[in-house]
Amino acid sequence: MAVSGIVMVLYLIVHMIGxxxxxxxAEAFNSYSGWIRTVGNPALPGATTLWVIRIVLLVAVVAHxxxxxSLWRQAKRARPxxxxxxxxxxxxxxxxxxxxxxxxxxxxxxxxVLDLTLGVxxxxxxxxxxxxxxxxxxxxxxxTAFYIIALVLLGMHLRHGIWSATQTLGQSNKRRERTVxxxxxxxSVVLIGGFLLTPFAVLFGVIx
Amino acid sequence: xxxxxxxxxxxxxxxEPGRGMHLTLRVWRQPNPSVKGKMVTYELxxxxxxxxxxxxLDVLNEHIIMEGGDPxxxxxxxxxxxxxxxxxxxxxMAHGPEQTTTCQLHMRSFKDGDTIDIEPxxxxxxxxxxxxxxxxxxxxxxIQAGGYISAPTGTAPEAHSVPVPKKDADAAFDAAxxxxxxxxxxxxPNASSMLFTAAKVSHLGLLPQGQPERNDRVVNMVxxxxxxGFGGCTNIGECSAACPKGISMETISRxxxxxxGALRAGARPKS
Numbered sequence: 001m002a003v004s005g006i007v008m009v010l011y012l013i014v015h016m017i018g019x020x021x022x023x024x025x026a027e028a029f030n031s032y033s034g035w036i037r038t039v040g041n042p043a044l045p046g047a048t049t050l051w052v053i054r055i056v057l058l059v060a061v062v063a064h065x066x067x068x069x070s071l072w073r074q075a076k077r078a079r080p081x082x083x084x085x086x087x088x089x090x091x092x093x094x095x096x097x098x099x100x101x102x103x104x105x106x107x108x109x110x111x112x113v114l115d116l117t118l119g120v121x122x123x124x125x126x127x128x129x130x131x132x133x134x135x136x137x138x139x140x141x142x143x144t145a146f147y148i149i150a151l152v153l154l155g156m157h158l159r160h161g162i163w164s165a166t167q168t169l170g171q172s173n174k175r176r177e178r179t180v181x182x183x184x185x186x187x188s189v190v191l192i193g194g195f196l197l198t199p200f201a202v203l204f205g206v207i208x
Numbered sequence: 209x210x211x212x213x214x215x216x217x218x219x220x221x222x223x224e225p226g227r228g229m230h231l232t233l234r235v236w237r238q239p240n241p242s243v244k245g246k247m248v249t250y251e252l253x254x255x256x257x258x259x260x261x262x263x264x265l266d267v268l269n270e271h272i273i274m275e276g277g278d279p280x281x282x283x284x285x286x287x288x289x290x291x292x293x294x295x296x297x298x299x300x301m302a303h304g305p306e307q308t309t310t311c312q313l314h315m316r317s318f319k320d321g322d323t324i325d326i327e328p329x330x331x332x333x334x335x336x337x338x339x340x341x342x343x344x345x346x347x348x349x350x351i352q353a354g355g356y357i358s359a360p361t362g363t364a365p366e367a368h369s370v371p372v373p374k375k376d377a378d379a380a381f382d383a384a385x386x387x388x389x390x391x392x393x394x395x396x397p398n399a400s401s402m403l404f405t406a407a408k409v410s411h412l413g414l415l416p417q418g419q420p421e422r423n424d425r426v427v428n429m430v431x432x433x434x435x436x437g438f439g440g441c442t443n444i445g446e447c448s449a450a451c452p453k454g455i456s457m458e459t460i461s462r463x464x465x466x467x468x469g470a471l472r473a474g475a476r477p478k479s
Binding site: 070071074075077078079080081082083084085086087088089090091092095096098160163164166167168169170171172173174177 | 234236247297299300325330332395397399400438439441442443444456457458460462467469
């Protein structure tokens with residue numbers, strides 16, 4: 001759970017910074033997209049780097065889901081009969097939404113790839129530039145709303161996930177606990193804030 | 209007896225009539241493990257706010273016995289907050305609204321006219337024996353799997369021959385305050401016993417005497433808690449908030465640290 005999560009978070013940092021290229025205009029954004037496909041050339045053939053990243057991410061996503069489903073099933077087996085009355089005392093909203101939030105974020109990723117990478121679910125189709133697909137997607141209020149909801153859920157997922165990973169890897173202690181939780185919050189807000197800049201820029205016509 | 213207020217068993221007075229609290233109790237009744245249980249409602253009058261929660265249950269049972277009924281089974285032993293026997297779920301919180309044991313919870317924590325739900329710990333690894341009493345022997349088996357040290361017998365060694373840093377001694381003692389009550393499992397949304405096992409692992413693993421078995425201890429105790437059917441830890445924090453001894457989430461991180469180290473060092477659980 002922790003290791004696969006960290007792999008995905010590292011990718012998200014790069015992804016968020018890459019997205020900000022949209023503010024440098026269509027050309028910069030499209031050439032960045034082209035660069036990802038040719039990085040390492042000519043030493044490496046074709047889109048080798050991109051495919052390595054894709055495979056690592058796919059393995060991480062599958063491992064993360066597998067671990068989450070195992071924990072979910074284990075929890076169900078560990079308490080088949082619930083309480084008539086149960087009052088949460090310490091749990092955060094973020095920790096409570098890890099499972100369903102994770103499923104929604106997973107579904108979002110599928111849509112996200114179909115929309116912006118493959119262009120199948122995009123009004124501009126596959127024969128378009130990444131920038132055109134980006135603008136077309138965020139011009140649709142439903143697509144934008146789904147994006148925002150998924151990203152906010154992802155932010156909460158990370159808020160608990162970063163703390164939880166620190167615990168799982170045995171790197172937390174009483175002194176660090178506050179720092180880890182504060183870092184998790186600030187990191188999630190900055191990362192998700194960075195991702196949300198683009199759809200809001202399209203919405204307010206900064207990017208068109 | 210049914211679970212409606214109208215036909216609830218109405219029981220008599222214990223303090224000066226009219227001076228005490230009136231309570232509606234909804235108690236889990238289950239005659240034995242093979243029968244499906246249900247919540248049964250009782251009305252109780254004139255409860256003193258100075259009573260402990262267990263004394264209130266004693267009063268309830270006296271009245272039930274007087275009326276020829278079967279008293280509510282609940283576990284209890286020392287009644288001074290150190291044995292860990294009296295775990296019950298009170299209004300959805302392990303040991304009720306205060307962070308203490310049920311015997312140290314007083315009726316002044318409730319208001320006159322309150323409805324109080326009382327349920328047993330719910331976990332596959334803690335099967336209900338009867339009513340509110342559950343079988344917590346799974347914890348004993350986790351301790352058997354690694355909660356020991358090897359020490360030569362004979363005359364007690366000179367205490368100063370094995371120095372223990374104050375910081376380690378304090379942290380080990382904090383972990384050692386665990387009374388094995390099971391509130392962590394009861395409160396955990398995953399029914400995980402991680403805080404309990406972590407407390408036991410930390411308590412011995414922080415001391416010099418616990419070092420020889422440190423790696424085997426952690427892998428065997430974790431393997432045993434999985435075998436008992438507890439859930440997995442997702443670091444929610446309900447356990448620590450419910451722990452009557454306030455054992456911190458830090459112990460869980462320490463267990464994971466030991467576990468990763470032990471696995472790297474090649475330690476594997478005994479099958």
